[in-house]
Amino acid sequence: MIRENDLTTPALLQCRNLSKTFHLGLRKLEVLRHIDFQIYPGETVLLFGKCGHGKSVLLSLLCGLDQPTTGDINFDGTWFHSCTQNQLAYLRRTQIGIIFQNLNLLPKWTALENVAAGLEDVVSSTKTRYSLAQNLLEEMGMGSRLDHLPIELSMGEQQRVAIARTLIREPKLILADEPTGDLDAVTAGQILHIFHSYLKKTNSTLLVATHGIYPDTKCDRILNLNHGSLSQLVYQNTEPLWKVV
Numbered sequence: 001m002i003r004e005n006d007l008t009t010p011a012l013l014q015c016r017n018l019s020k021t022f023h024l025g026l027r028k029l030e031v032l033r034h035i036d037f038q039i040y041p042g043e044t045v046l047l048f049g050k051c052g053h054g055k056s057v058l059l060s061l062l063c064g065l066d067q068p069t070t071g072d073i074n075f076d077g078t079w080f081h082s083c084t085q086n087q088l089a090y091l092r093r094t095q096i097g098i099i100f101q102n103l104n105l106l107p108k109w110t111a112l113e114n115v116a117a118g119l120e121d122v123v124s125s126t127k128t129r130y131s132l133a134q135n136l137l138e139e140m141g142m143g144s145r146l147d148h149l150p151i152e153l154s155m156g157e158q159q160r161v162a163i164a165r166t167l168i169r170e171p172k173l174i175l176a177d178e179p180t181g182d183l184d185a186v187t188a189g190q191i192l193h194i195f196h197s198y199l200k201k202t203n204s205t206l207l208v209a210t211h212g213i214y215p216d217t218k219c220d221r222i223l224n225l226n227h228g229s230l231s232q233l234v235y236q237n238t239e240p241l242w243k244v245v
């Protein structure tokens with residue numbers, strides 16, 4: 001297991017002194033305060049924090065969709081402050097996959113079309129895109145829902161489509177924002193199982209944000225976000241539980 005004190009392994013993701021403040025009229029809302037952490041290749045890290053403590057805001061900075069007020073982020077050797085918006089968008093298409101809390105599925109596209117869209121810019125043949133998307137959805141137990149629109153799917157099924165759309169590109173880093181939010185324990189367990197089989201296959205790095213109770217599963221570390229400050233960094237040693245109440 002790679003640990004933060006293993007200085008020979010470069011971090012995949014590094015955050016230095018990240019802060020984010022929103023200005024609403026005369027009001028100043030400090031959402032993230034001086035956050036420093038690193039994530040190493042192959043790690044699964046849980047970002048735990050109560051509702052409104054800044055998890056989604058942090059993830060939007062980590063994928064370059066929003067800019068920090070102070071500080072900077074380094075992904076695989078590249079500092080975000082030196083990137084153009086196009087370069088950040090390219091990173092998101094090719095190396096950093098985000099599964100949004102609100103899923104962001106295209107409402108007029110079927111499950112298959114939504115997942116195949118994840119391969120645009122990556123695979124030129126439409127036929128291959130659709131065939132890869134179908135294979136992945138079938139692996140996820142969604143074979144009988146390929147031609148359903150998001151509105152015709154349950155929440156758990158929509159989550160699986162959103163996850164498939166991100167995983168199909170095989171990003172180095174996956175940022176998952178409440179991927180099991182609002183799901184029952186059995187469905188949440190199935191979704192986490194999908195993540196774990198995928199990680200085993202690809203050795204990708206996963207950061208999962210949650211405020212909820214998770215079914216028992218493994219993670220390497222828990223980052224605890226408390227009113228915008230990273231108050232704890234807990235190293236899990238053996239067979240840890242991904243279970244926070």
Ligand SMILES: Nc1ncnc2c1ncn2[C@@H]1O[C@H](COP(=O)(O)OP(=O)(O)OP(=O)(O)O)[C@@H](O)[C@H]1O
Pocket residue numbers: 022024029031049050051052053054055056057058101210211
């Ligand atoms: N664009 C914005 N402008 C102003 N305030 C914002 C903006 N985005 C988020 N906030 C505020 O930042 C705080 C943190 O929001 P965030 O969505 O990161 O919380 P969260 O930890 O993801 O919560 P949840 O567990 O409910 O998803 C909230 O108080 C929210 O109102």
Ligand SMILES: [Mg+2]
Pocket residue numbers: 055056057101177
């Ligand atoms: Mg959130």
